[in-house]
Amino acid sequence: MPTEQDEIERLKRIRDRQISARDPTIKEKQYHARLSSKAKNRTYTFKDALKDIQSKWMWMFVGGLIGLAFGLLFSYAIPEQWADYAGLFMIAIGAALGRLVGAAVDSRSDDWGRKY
Numbered sequence: 116m117p118t119e120q121d122e123i124e125r126l127k128r129i130r131d132r133q134i135s136a137r138d139p140t141i142k143e144k145q146y147h148a149r150l151s152s153k154a155k156n157r158t159y160t161f162k163d164a165l166k167d168i169q170s171k172w173m174w175m176f177v178g179g180l181i182g183l184a185f186g187l188l189f190s191y192a193i194p195e196q197w198a199d200y201a202g203l204f205m206i207a208i209g210a211a212l213g214r215l216v217g218a219a220v221d222s223r224s225d226d227w228g229r230k231y
Contacts, residue, residue, distance in 0.1 A: 171217030178213020182206035 135141070165173070186202025 174217030179210035182209020
């Protein structure tokens with residue numbers, strides 16, 4: 116027949132096993148270990164670099180390229196001196212419109228909700 120001291124030790128062991136089974140820090144440590152191992156094995160690509168750039172700058176660049184394409188087409192279509200200046204103006208307008216579109220895309224991710 117078990118003594119009272121043996122019963123107390125048995126209950127302590129059961130309690131410790133239950134606490135360790137429900138310990139959230141163990142699962143959290145495993146989760147963070149899994150994330151860090153994935154991050155160590157992952158290489159930084161050009162696509163990741165593009166994702167890190169804010170949308171307003173990316174869209175400004177894209178708008179400038181579109182303006183450049185229209186400006187070049189316009190300059191070749193009309194062989195006048197003022198067509199070159201119009202092409203430069205189209206680049207500036209394309210960059211400005213791209214900046215506006217990019218700012219609108221970035222504003223979707225801003226935190227406009229309550230702070231409390």
